[in-house]
Structure formats: structure tokens, C-alpha cells
Amino acid sequence: MNNRINQLFESKKENIFSVYFTAGFPNLDDTVKIIQELEKNGADLIEIGMPFSDPTADGPTVQRSSEIALKNGMNLRLLFEQLKDIRKSVNIPLILMGYLNPVYQYGVEAFCRKCAEIGIDGTILPDLPLDEFEAEYRKYFEASNLHNILLITPQTSEKRIKQIDEASEGFIYMVSSSSTTGAGKKVEDFHVDYFERVQNMNLKNPRLIGFGISDHATFSNACKYAQGAIIGSAFVNAIKDSVNLEKDIATFVKSIDPGGKALL
Amino acid sequence: MKYQVNEKGYYGEFGGAWIPEMMYTNIEELKTRYLEIIEAEEFKSEFDKLMKDYVGRPSPLYYASRLSEHYGSKIFLKREDLNHTGSHKLNNTIGQILLAQKLGKTRIIAETGAGQHGVATATVCALKGIKCVVYMGALDVSRQAPNVKKMKMLGAEVVPVHSGNKTLKDATNEAMRDWINNPEDTHYIIGSVVGPHPYPDMVARFQSVISKEMRGQLLEQTGSELPTRVLACVGGGSNAAGAFYHFLDDEQVELIGVEAAGKGVDTDETAATLTVGSPGVLHSARTMLMQTEDGQIIEPYSISAGLDYPGIGPLHAHLHKTGRAKFLAATDEEVLQSVLLLTQKEGIIPALESAHALAALDKIKMNPDDVNVINLSGSGNKDMETYLNYFGY
Ligand SMILES: Cc1ncc(COP(=O)(O)O)c(C=O)c1O
Numbered sequence: 001m002n003n004r005i006n007q008l009f010e011s012k013k014e015n016i017f018s019v020y021f022t023a024g025f026p027n028l029d030d031t032v033k034i035i036q037e038l039e040k041n042g043a044d045l046i047e048i049g050m051p052f053s054d055p056t057a058d059g060p061t062v063q064r065s066s067e068i069a070l071k072n073g074m075n076l077r078l079l080f081e082q083l084k085d086i087r088k089s090v091n092i093p094l095i096l097m098g099y100l101n102p103v104y105q106y107g108v109e110a111f112c113r114k115c116a117e118i119g120i121d122g123t124i125l126p127d128l129p130l131d132e133f134e135a136e137y138r139k140y141f142e143a144s145n146l147h148n149i150l151l152i153t154p155q156t157s158e159k160r161i162k163q164i165d166e167a168s169e170g171f172i173y174m175v176s177s178s179s180t181t182g183a184g185k186k187v188e189d190f191h192v193d194y195f196e197r198v199q200n201m202n203l204k205n206p207r208l209i210g211f212g213i214s215d216h217a218t219f220s221n222a223c224k225y226a227q228g229a230i231i232g233s234a235f236v237n238a239i240k241d242s243v244n245l246e247k248d249i250a251t252f253v254k255s256i257d258p259g260g261k262a263l264l
Numbered sequence: 265m266k267y268q269v270n271e272k273g274y275y276g277e278f279g280g281a282w283i284p285e286m287m288y289t290n291i292e293e294l295k296t297r298y299l300e301i302i303e304a305e306e307f308k309s310e311f312d313k314l315m316k317d318y319v320g321r322p323s324p325l326y327y328a329s330r331l332s333e334h335y336g337s338k339i340f341l342k343r344e345d346l347n348h349t350g351s352h353k354l355n356n357t358i359g360q361i362l363l364a365q366k367l368g369k370t371r372i373i374a375e376t377g378a379g380q381h382g383v384a385t386a387t388v389c390a391l392k393g394i395k396c397v398v399y400m401g402a403l404d405v406s407r408q409a410p411n412v413k414k415m416k417m418l419g420a421e422v423v424p425v426h427s428g429n430k431t432l433k434d435a436t437n438e439a440m441r442d443w444i445n446n447p448e449d450t451h452y453i454i455g456s457v458v459g460p461h462p463y464p465d466m467v468a469r470f471q472s473v474i475s476k477e478m479r480g481q482l483l484e485q486t487g488s489e490l491p492t493r494v495l496a497c498v499g500g501g502s503n504a505a506g507a508f509y510h511f512l513d514d515e516q517v518e519l520i521g522v523e524a525a526g527k528g529v530d531t532d533e534t535a536a537t538l539t540v541g542s543p544g545v546l547h548s549a550r551t552m553l554m555q556t557e558d559g560q561i562i563e564p565y566s567i568s569a570g571l572d573y574p575g576i577g578p579l580h581a582h583l584h585k586t587g588r589a590k591f592l593a594a595t596d597e598e599v600l601q602s603v604l605l606l607t608q609k610e611g612i613i614p615a616l617e618s619a620h621a622l623a624a625l626d627k628i629k630m631n632p633d634d635v636n637v638i639n640l641s642g643s644g645n646k647d648m649e650t651y652l653n654y655f656g657y
Binding site: 054055059070103132175 | 280281282283284285286288289427428433437440441444445446447448544545546547548553555557558559560561
């Protein structure tokens, strides 16, 4: 079923600018403000991080933002409370990203229903693997028109990429290299052969490239091989000491210069 | 076969491989190849030879007569403390280093809490001339200085982990991150029956040598392969898995796992996962976890660094759920008294971890003719500083 994620990819074919941040960081109540400012400055899609105590797929930046967010008192119930009126002010697709255990404790079915109620369009749950998703959880996601976004990496075989493409709705998250999340990659670190290999596979789903996309150079380079790219750690770093989110978010987006829209 | 892992990697509702896609290729390779590799005749004979000539197996099964007299029941000690490097941990690392070689891996990573698994990993890496990186919580690095120095002397790189509470759980997180960042050349030697399938089954198989030997030794010494009960301490649960393994289908043998109660299961300072925990997903397995209502993992506490893990191997979660094994918990205080008792009754100074199994003898009803086997998983050498401080010698 179509949702805001599909609509985005139908209306925009390149330079899709997607941003990750950790809910509850730097301050507990920044969540809504960050989403609104990102949309205002031209973000096409936002991934809202649900902090977890043991983020094994994340590098130091997201580890630290998660730790602080939890210390600030963030939890899933509170996040849903903060987001309850988000669709009154925000139109771009929103995705919740995090680890399975907090969702599992909330109850996967109840979580999906709550997402639908608020207007969340998708999830990224790295430690919910494809076979477990298919066996136990797909039904709940489908009932709530929630797209569970799946990842591929440079090690993923062609056969498995096809299988993931078949099982995916919305887009495929291409992990840029074999790594945990983190800023500081250079264009030279990209596995261009992998980008090209996947680009030539004619997948049914569009792709966004993420992990290590940190500045204008890495963003625009990644956009050559996919419909867009996702910036996480670099954005989290940019707002970590912010006392003026409005200004700092605008400055950050300008530095990325993700194509026409942000320059308006 | 009731208690064996199924083809999907589950023990009942527990287990599985809840891995991020970044680990898929490595785990899939392990999953499809581990049985074929470890059941090959060539592998088995290499493993058995190292067990005998390098580890020093079989480890003795010792009838502890003065301790038996004290408790009014027959008590045997399976002396894993006499293995090379002083614990059962080497059984697993020998198996996994041979497996890593068969997989063509050239770099080994491991996590460690007390440092016993780190030392056992650094040891087999020295034995085979393979590069070794051990992740250890920064707090444990300072608490377990002698083992850190041993690992370094053995040629391993020890990386202090500064995230979280800087203990075993955080070291495990960091080892998993390393594997995600180095998917081609690296094998991760997990130190217990935890983590994604096939690790729990693979580690249990390598440790199962413990109960295999027990059966033969019991037959020789008591006239029956089957004891009344087997007791073992449980952190992640590898020594207990090894001690239970060949008795699982003999339902008349009572199996007792002993967790670390820390300062008490009704306090915030405990590591008794099965007593205070609930089902969840951590380190790529669905198992029992110490967690908040919101699904955040709670830091465990125990005087023994080897037992302060907030989860438990999925096999044990299943044995608990089905009632096949009983799980008790012993406090720091009870454990220290048991250390002193064994030391002065038998002249054996046990590891803090192993003394949890001894402490359970005060909590169960035993008949005079019962045959009780305690898996003495490790030596107290590493804990001398704690003992000297506490007992004041
Ligand atoms: C002597 C000893 N026993 C037991 C353990 C706990 O591990 P497991 O529960 O996997 O046997 C450790 C861990 O460091 C140990 O050193």
C-alpha cells in the first residue's frame, strides 16, 4: 500500500535528503522542534532514533546521543506522546529507527498501531532480520501501512539483495561500507563497485545510501548512485551543543547543500 | 533431543539469530558450515589431541571426602580449574580457533569480563600464530590487571571499552561492532553459550567434553554413569551447558544452575537474570534479560566479574522454562563463605564464579547416598586479591 514514503519517491527521483537524529537529544523536548526545522530547511525524509542502551550497529556519536537521551528520560511511550500532534505541522515522511528490544517490550502489534495513529510511515530496526520479520511481524506492519525498511551491505549477495528487494516496500537502505554508523567517511572510502553493481540490478525499490555520509562531498557523491542519501552522525554532532536549533539546523543543511530545494 | 537446538536456532521460544544485515554473511557461513566442520574426523582428532596434550584433559573427577562429610552427602568435584589457563574457557577457544582456521580467518576478536575468556583466546591465538584483539570494559581492565598483562604478554591487543558501564556487556557490544567493521578476515570467538545461532549450540558442543568425561568417571568411581544431580554456576552459561549436556535426556538427573545474586535478588545489585528477568532480544538472541519496563538493559552486579552479564544463554532460558533444570542464586556473602570452606576442607581455592555452585549446597536437600557433582569451572588464582582483602590474610 502507498504511503508518504512512496509518494516522496514518486515525486522526487534524485538528491533525496534524509536525516537521522536521536529523539531526546540534546534535550528531552527537542524532538518536535528538530523535525519541524528539518522540514523547513528542506529535508525530504526524517529518521527519528529511538534510543537503546546497547546500540551494537552504531558508532561513538549515536552511542553517546542515545546514552544522553536515555539519561534525559526518553522512552518509547514519551516519544509517542511528543509526536502525537506531529501531523498537524509536518508533511514529510517520518521513520522510526532503533533496536528491537524496546519495541518488543512495548508489544510489536501495539507499536505498529500507535505508529499508524500518529502518522509514522516506516521503521528501520536493524536487529529484526528478514526471516523473523516475515515469520512473525509482517502482518502487524501491513495492517498499519507501515513500511519496514531493510538494509543491504557490500557483503550482501546478489541473491539476497533480490530477496530483500522482493520483501521491501518504500526503499532499500544501502549501507555505504562495511561499518557501524559514524561520520568521517571520505568519498575515496566508498565501494563504488558495490554502488554500481546494485545500481545495475534494476531493483523494484528505490535506494538511499547511508552510514558515513557526513558533508556535501559525500552526500552528492552518494546521490550519483542512488535516489538520495541519509545523514546521521554528522547531524547529531552538529546539534550536540546547540542552544539555537533553528540557526544550527539551517547552517548544517546549508553546508550539505543537498540540491535546489534547500537553497530556497 | 528434546533440549537440542532446532534447525532455526531455537531452544523452545529462545535463541535465534537476531542479527543486523551487516553480520548476515558471517553468521550464515557459520550456520551452514559449523556442523560439517566440527564433525569431520580430522577436526575431531585435532581437537581431541589438543584437549589431551595441551589443555591437560581429562580433568579429574575428585571425590571430596571432607566436604562430603561436612554436608552428609557424596560430593564430587569436576576439576576444570586444573585445565591450562585455569578454567573451562579453553575448551571453547580451542574448538573455535580450529574452526576459524578452517574458515580461513586471519584475525580473532573476543570480549572478556574477568579476563578468563580473554586469556583463553589470547592463548590459542599464540598457539596458532593468529592476530588477536580482546575487548574489555575499562572498569574490568582496572579490576583485573593481572589478566590484562597476561593477554598482552601472550601477544594480544587489549582494547578498553569506555561506553556504558564499562563492563562485560559493553565489551560484547564493542566486539560486535568490530565484526561489523571487519566482515572479511575476522572470526569472533564468543566466550559463552550466548549470541546468535549457531554460537550457543557450537560453544555447548565444545564444552560438552565436561559431561562426557563425567559419565565415564562416575561409572568408574560409583558404578553408575548417572549422578543424582549436577551443579554449575551460570553467567552466560557455558560451563553449565558443558556439565549438563550429556545428562539432558536422562531426566532422572537433577540439573541445578546457580546464578549470581550479588547483594541479593531483591536489591538493585544482582545478576540473577532468571530470577529478575523477562524475555527480550540482546546480542542477537531472544532470551531472558535484565531490563526496564521500557526494554533498556539493566547493568548487572556481582562480586565475580565472570557472572555479571544481564542475559543468559537461550538453552538455559529454555531449561528454566520447561523445568528441566532448576536455577538458584547465591549472594556474594554466601559465595565467599563457600570459598573458604572448600579451601580449608579440601585444599582447593576455587574461582569466585565456581564457588556459586558450591554455595548452592547449603540451599538444597541432599540424602546421604546422593551423588552430587559440582562443576568446579575455574581456579581462584585470579581472585586472590579479592580473597586477601576480604578475609584479611
Ligand atoms: C571460572 C569461571 N566460571 C564461570 C564463568 C562464567 O561463564 P559461563 O557461565 O559461560 O560458564 C567464568 C567467566 O569468566 C569463569 O571465569
